[in-house]
Amino acid sequence: MCGYHVGARKNELRRIEWGWVDLHAGLIRLPGSVTKNKKPRTFPIYGDMRRWIDRQRETCPADCVWVFYGAKKHTVDEHLNGWPEACKRAGVP
Numbered sequence: 829m830c831g832y833h834v835g836a837r838k839n840e841l842r843r844i845e846w847g848w849v850d851l852h853a854g855l856i857r858l859p860g861s862v863t864k865n866k867k868p869r870t871f872p873i874y875g876d877m878r879r880w881i882d883r884q885r886e887t888c889p890a891d892c893v894w895v896f897y898g899a900k901k902h903t904v905d906e907h908l909n910g911w912p913e914a915c916k917r918a919g920v921p
Contacts, residue, residue, distance in 0.1 A: 830877050832920075833876075839862070843858075844896060846893055846895055847893070849881065849895060851878070851881070854878075855873060856871040858870070858871070884896065
């Protein structure tokens, strides 16, 4: 849901590290090294995103740097391939 709210590309979304999340300022700051055009991007944290990010933090293993992590504390991967189908089922273009 965070990706939907900020319009992040899936490769940007799955690479977000906790060090880039500033809950106090309400921002996620991506360095240019992980963006498609190599320019830094900043996303606002708003609405339900705060709750989702807080939930990720609560369930995240202490030694995991990724906000959206998968098996073995690596970045999420294959389950994001279902995004087009999920959007279709939700009625979202």
